[in-house]
Amino acid sequence: MPTNISVQSLFPALKYDNLSTPSVNLSNKTFIGIDFGTSTTVVTIATLGSGEKGLSTEAIWLNQKLVDGTVMSSEKIPTVVAWYNEQLLVGEGASDLKYVLKKGVNVWYSFKMELGEDLGPKYFNSELNKSSKYTIQTPKDAAKVFFTYLKAQIDRYIASKNLPTHIQYAVSIPASFEANQRKELVQALEQNGISVNKQALIDEPNAAFLSYVQQSSATGQALKLPDNYNLNVLVFDFGAGTCDVSILEIGKDHQGIYSKNLSISKFEKLGGDDIDRYLVLEYLLPQLWIENGLTKKDFRTPEINKSLVPKLLKAAEQLKIMICNTVGLQMSERILPATAVSTTTVSLGYSIEIDTSKGLLTLTEPKLTYKQFADAMAVFTKVGNQRSTTKGIGQDEFISVYNPIYSALNKANLPKNDVDYVLFIGGSSKNPYIQASLKDYFPESELLIPNDLQTHVSAGAAIHSLVYNGFNKNIIQPITSEPILVITKDETPKVILRAGTTIPCDLIVIDDLVTHTDGQQAIELPVCLGNTSKLLYNIKIVSGDPLGFKKNTAVRLELEVNSDKVLHARASAAGQMVIVEPINPFANKDLTAEERIVLKAERQANVEAEMNGGKPTKDGLKVLFKAYERVENYLRAAETLELLNQLYPQNSNFNYLGVLYSSAGYDDKALEYYEQAFEKDKDATVAFNYAYKLKHKDQLKFKEILEESIELDPEKPHSLYELGSLYKTEGNPEGVKMIQKAFDIWKKEYDTNQLSRNNYGWLSSAAEKLNMKDFAQQVREAAPRFKGDSLYNSENLTQTAVENKLKKV
Structure with missing residues (x-):
């Protein structure tokens, strides 16, 4: 016989009769669940009544x-x-x-x-x-x-x-929230007297499942668990700021019905707010530009991001809601109606005025067609290998909801057709385009959509508060979302804790690592989360012997993850204990070396600006624009330098600004600054830069300024190359000689390893003009690539011993 799935069937001890037992006393406590959402927060109380009333929840007004x-x-x-x-x-x-x-x-x-x-x-x-x-x-x-x-x-x-003033709390959080995020949330709670015990944080998808089970069983529509069959429930939690996916298994064992996490998706910053931003960048900003005769190149990125985009987000959200409400009412069986892709226009009926550096801008009628909105939603419901789209200001990356879905399915090793139910949760799950997409993707699954997608999670958190704080039990045991790795000299990183491990977990001891060479002065154990771009710690052991560690010295690494998903690690070798330094405060992000450099500079700039009364400092901005330039984010570098010039005009460098804007592809801005620089300083380099931007705009002036550049410096290779190329097309025999002279200057620098990174392209182009195609290819292949700051010394890494001795204690 199928069994009804209810909170009590999952946790049989949850009976009103238990209130009087010595080990349980619920009568003097109030059990509260908080769903702390990106856009909306809800607080719910859970109570356990007598008789038929049983477990109930009520949201607080x-x-x-x-x-x-x-x-x-x-x-x-x-x-x-x-x-x-x-x-x-x-x-x-x-x-x-x-x-x-x-x-x-x-x-x-x-x-x-x-x-x-x-x-x-x-x-x-x-x-x-x-x-x-x-x-x-x-x-x-x-x-x-x-x-x-x-x-x-x-x-x-x-x-x-x-009600009883002894309040017991539980707080729901994204399942993929990691240690640093959890830590700051707990601190913010506890500083207000909202004390949460070690497992009083509950993953939002788990809370949603508990709430659905409680409400469906209370209304006589309980899910049924067949005999000899386990159910797989994919919880799709799509809110304003996150898209979390968990997969739960519901089954029976000798103790009765159980529920357990199979997997948690990788953390993604993806939510309804991203849809609003996409609509602004793709449709509303272009409407604003056209109406006011401007382009995005007329504004610095910070002004667009901090002033223009926020003023249009509300309109984007309202248009989204209007379209979704209309389509949702016409939708049947989660199949989109013809209206969903029509060219009918939806308008807000009011205008928006925005005060900017270019004056007051007006958007008379913010509007969208259903087809435009459907095209936008296609970005967020893209299926397949290419699941992100880069768009607009600052190269925003917009991710498909299938990123976290694939992540969860792959970790659970579960084919999509083995998913029995898809439970929707979160305000953004009301979007009919999302519902229709998931229905198509999971044709064998039943979709479960609660009546109120926004208060649902809070009720589950309250149930968890009652069960955990009242009975010291977890109905659904939390698991790790990502594997924990250590980087070694081995071909692939060593997995020391698998994704999906139930926590808190037993102490893990790794004792099959050894040093790889004689005389190593230090041993480094970079511990990562998920992949090598997410560095949590670099555990470093320094030798106490001047001769260093001997080859094949045994290294012992111990790790454990507590109930708050916080990693504790220690290591030892040759009697030397570990020095553990948390290396990455951004553990919830995959960071490239370039991103680490920028984040470090941004932090320094913020600290200095705060100490300077809220005004960015000269030194802070210098460090920041240099960091952007170093990682080749030339637009942000140019805009930061432009801000530096505005705040501290005595430091103005118009030529440098021209170079950065040119590298970013903003030719009009580059030409503007080169012209100012040339008027201020008749320098050969400035003259070349100015001329180069005139190449496709004014050939006569291009030639005139190049000739002036060579008069100022006859050895300026860039001017020689460009003017020589021009002369060559005109049939002037001096052209090839000038190209050859430029080539010789760069070639000499190349041969002595003094050629700057930017000049490799120039040298290869000169070689092409002189019909040295093989050498041109050689130069292109030799061009240096970006090398970021290393967070560890690869020569200090360990390697796995021949005999595998991995064991758990």
Whole structure:
């Protein structure tokens, strides 16, 4: 006989009769679950009643002050904080100002997704600085202030209902949140007296499943577990800021029904907010440019990102909601209607004005067609190997929802046709285009869609609070989302903890690592999460012997993961104990060497700006633009240098700005700065740069300025090459001689290893002009590639001993 799946069947001890047992006392406690969302937060109370009432949950209605001072109440509180007219607003009132005020200055939102990133005082120009009653200079500060308000509202509700004041909390978080993100969230909670025990954090998909099981069984629509068959449930949690996918197995064993995690998707910053941003970049900004006779090249990226885009996000969200509501009402059996791809236009019926450096811009009628929205959604529902799209300002990467789906299926080693149910959760899951796509992808699965996708997770967190805090049990045991690796001299990294390991886990001892050479002064054990781009620690053991470690010295590595998914590691070799230094505060991101350089510079710039009263410092901006230039992000380098020139005009370098804008492909801006530089300084290099930008605009002036450059410096190879090429096309025999002279100058530098990185291309081009094609190819292949700062010395790595001795203790 099939068995009904309910919270009580998953946890038989959950009975009202147990309230009176000596080991359980629920009567003097209030069990609360908090769903801390990117856009919306919900708080729910769970109670265990007698008789048929059983387990029940109820969302708390929270008071929120509006801009005009009136108070409204709702079970949903926008996760937004604002400082307006010398008063702090949290929730709906702050949300109304979300796109009116300046993010990071006097309004803060989406800070959940910024937790765990050590960028120093990211909001360095915040109006709530260290001298304020409330300080918000980091995402953690914003979370702390938000929870201060939330705790006061919870206490008010508890008092008004005469409930026990001994409150036990559970908080839901993205399943793929990692240690640094969890740590900052817990600190923000605990600083407000919201104490969470070691496993009182529950993964959002698990909370969603508990809530669905409770509600479906309470309404007589419980899921059925057949005899001799295990169910696979894929929980698709698509909110404003994250897309989390968990796969659960529901089965029977000798103890009854069980549920366990099979896998958790890789962390992805992907949510409804990304859809809004894509709509702005792809459709609304172009509408704004056209209406005002401008292009994106008329603005620096920071102004577009911090001023223009935020002013258009609300319109994008409203257009999205209008289209989704209409399509959703017409949709049947999760199949999109013809309207979903029609050319019918949806308009908001109001205009938007934006004050910019180019004056007041107006977008008279923000609008979208259904077809445009369908094309946008195709980016987020792209199936196959190419599952990301780069678009717009700052080269934003937009990821398909199938990234986390594939991640979870692959980790569980589960074919998609073996998924029995797909449970939708999160506000963005209401999107009919998403629902239709997943229906097509999972044709053998039944889709489960709760009535309220936004309050659902909070109810599951409250159930977890009651079960865990009341009975010290977990209905669904948490697991690790990614494998833990150590980089060695071996061909592939060594997996020391598999993805999907139940936590807390037993102590793991690795004792089959050895040194690879005599005289090693240090041993380094880079420990990574998921892949070698996510470095957690570089565990370094320094030899106490001047002669260093001997070859094949045994190295012992011990690791354990606690219930908060925090890794503890230690190592020893030849009697020397470890020095453990956390190397990467951005553990939730895959970082290239280039990205590490930029993040370090951004942090330094933020720290210096905060210490300088919110104004970026000259030194901080110099370090930052050099970092951008070093990693070849020339647009950001140019814009940062331009800001440096504006704030500190005595340092203006127009030629350098021209070079950076030229490298970024902004030729008009480059020409503008080269012209200013040439007027200021008659230098051969400046003259060449100016002339080069005139090459396809004004041939006569191009030739004139090149000749002036050579007059200033007859040995300027770039000018010799370009003018020589021009003379050659004109039939002037001096042309080939000039190209040869330029080639000889660069070739001499090449032969003595003094050729600059940028001149490899010039040398290969000169060789081509002189019919030295083989040498031109040789130069192209020899061109140096970017080398970032190494976070460890590869010569200090260990290797696996011949005899494998991996064992668990």
